[in-house]
Amino acid sequence: METVRPVETWLTDMDGVLVHEEDAIPGASDFIEALKASGKKFLVLTNNSIFTPRDLRARLLGSGIDVPEESIWTSALATADFLADQRPGGTAYVVGEAGMTTALHEIGYVMTERDPDYVVLGETRTYSFEAITKAIRLIEAGSRFIATNPDPSGPSPQGTLPATGSVAALISTATGRQPYYIGKPNPLMMRSALNRLEAHSETTVMIGDRMDTDIISGLEAGIRTVLVTTGSTRPDMIDTFPYRPTRVVDSVADLVELARAGSGEM
Template sequence: MYSIDFQKKKGFICDMDGVIYHGSQVLPGVPEFIRWLNEEKKSYLFLTNNSGSTPKELQQKLARMGLDVPEEHFYTSALATAAFLKSQAPGCSVYALGEAGLLNALYDADITMNDIDPDYVVIGESQNYSLNTITKAINLVLGGAKLIGANSDVSAPGEGITVPACGALVAPIEMATGTRAYFCGKPNPLMMRTGLRLLKCHSEDAVMVGDRMDTDVISGLESGMSTVLVLSGISTPETLKTFSYRPSMVLNGVGDIVRAAKGKLKTAK
């Protein structure tokens, strides 16, 4: 691991859950971090694997927490999924299990809903996941529909609990059909390349900040970015030891990025 000169970096891609907030609570140091990004005129993007919310809903969620971040600074696995399908099969139809973030992204990409003979079965985080919906999805895949997952995360932090994420919801469909899903979210390099393009930034000038080794750090590493693992979410110093790769830096939270940039960070774990 090595130190990053944050002042020289032009762009920051940040995960959200466990990095910016837990549930409805802003994490320590986040307001200072966002203020620093704006003051230093850094390009930044909040990039989340959670497919449930639209960028506008994420913008409003942060606004309720007292954080002013314009809508264009958000990119989700739902948008990545819709962009992938539009590039692969323009005008295709899907059977989708998901929330507003996924459904709106699909509609905006001119993709239609079809529960009879869709081209794709698309799974995201969903409150309507049930035996009936999973049975429907299984039989559509067995009938020839291709299986897509918004992201491969198997769990996510909730309000003091761990909740199943998209990867866990897709798994029964994979097992019942013998079909492997294609996941569009992190660590898929397509999502990271889109993020860098939105930042108008080269990978060597950008930093990936996240709380997960298996999605955030690996996606930044494989995209040629510097990587920061923050210990404010899923990962701990103990879980870090189980991976064969390492982030560029390990910090307690995003507030440490500001302190490091100003030369005031005394110790970094």
């Protein structure tokens, strides 16, 4: 039988695993502290491209969870990583927030409305009809269409909000062009995180709350997966999917001892 390798690296989703909006999920802070004490490498992943890692660190800290800035990996950073590899020193027209524009500036990209190499669509809470129209016309003129993630909606204290996937569908309907999505469930998001940590998929575990993004992207990247039932996927929904996580737990609190062990197996 194949020997199960010990866990050396942890990747974890943020929303639904560590927090619900501004509220920490019980055990989340203990889990992060256990990871830091173990000395194992880890990243907190999010498809949200609105905020920079510094912003997200402050938001998590406000919820009582102390995650170092360098341990946060967003779809904006993964998108910038991809574009730096595909077309170094390129240009982009961005529909999004500071998380996306900052990530692109840091790889040397120029933001422009004049014949950009890419139209990059990210998450934003202030979608502008004018900006979307500009994006449509640039794509029609030949700019390549990139979107940070395909999530059609997101939560808020007031209820459901339209997310990147919904706006991408609007632009696709108008142009007949589909975007290339970088974030989960594209395993590229996982592979870019592994590269950042110089980690190996066989000794890494991905924790998530969604079967259709976190678990499938981990599976396709060759990573062991843990589904927590504190988020989007309810326990009764698991068997409706044609794939399964390596393990299912009630919450991240159930993983604290494994994280604390440092060299534990799963």
